[in-house]
Amino acid sequence: MDKDFTLDLTDEAATLALGNHLAGIMAPNLTIYLHGDLGAGKTTLVRGLLHGLGFVGRVKSPTYTIVEPYEITRGGDPPLNLYHFDLYRFNDEDEWESAGFRDYFNARSVCLIEWPEKAAHILPVPDIDIQLALSGSGRRVTISPHTAHAKKCLQKFNANLFKVTQ
Numbered sequence: 001m002d003k004d005f006t007l008d009l010t011d012e013a014a015t016l017a018l019g020n021h022l023a024g025i026m027a028p029n030l031t032i033y034l035h036g037d038l039g040a041g042k043t044t045l046v047r048g049l050l051h052g053l054g055f056v057g058r059v060k061s062p063t064y065t066i067v068e069p070y071e072i073t074r075g076g077d078p079p080l081n082l083y084h085f086d087l088y089r090f091n092d093e094d095e096w097e098s099a100g101f102r103d104y105f106n107a108r109s110v111c112l113i114e115w116p117e118k119a120a121h122i123l124p125v126p127d128i129d130i131q132l133a134l135s136g137s138g139r140r141v142t143i144s145p146h147t148a149h150a151k152k153c154l155q156k157f158n159a160n161l162f163k164v165t166q
């Protein structure tokens with residue numbers, strides 16, 4: 001998949017399954033923006049992704065903490081640092097520097113960012129945009145890879161597992 005693609009997620013289980021599938025094709029050095037209104041399913045997708053990476057604890061929404069860090073150990077690979085941001089309540093740009101958030105974006109990390117619009121001009125540009133929207137009782141998701149690295153990762157995406165919307 002090197003172009004944008006859209007899938008229908010009929011229920012919460014489908015969002016978790018998408019996260020789980022994305023976990024299998026995830027590589028370090030990715031910045032992923034998660035767009036969508038309140039309740040669109042952004043945190044649910046991250047929860048599926050973390051569980052797909054083998055994380056067994058509770059995945060908390062970082063609405064109040066801004067970021068929740070995870071260290072994922074995968075076989076013989078070096079640990080993967082995954083940072084789950086929720087910038088809905090972010091309003092202090094100085095905090096971005098003082099808290100060292102900039103350093104979280106590095107060659108060993110995957111950063112998933114809910115509400116990137118709230119810090120648009122200080123965030124690194126995304127490798128992938130994921131847009132979630134309500135669609136009937138379910139959700140519709142559009143995945144847009146921008147960089148060569150993201151397109152290479154998403155080549156392994158198996159759209160046959162999901163209902164593809166034209």
Ligand SMILES: Nc1ncnc2c1ncn2[C@@H]1O[C@H](COP(=O)(O)OP(=O)(O)OP(=O)(O)O)[C@@H](O)[C@H]1O
Pocket residue numbers: 009010011012013014015036037038039040041042043044045061086114137138139
């Ligand atoms: N495909 C789906 N169909 C129906 N409901 C879904 C789907 N995916 C997730 N949900 C439900 O949507 C609700 C809100 O999900 P979630 O907390 O992930 O949203 P969010 O986008 O992170 O919201 P916020 O911006 O408030 O953080 C949850 O109750 C979840 O079960």
Ligand SMILES: [Mg+2]
Pocket residue numbers: 042043044061086114
């Ligand atoms: Mg959320």
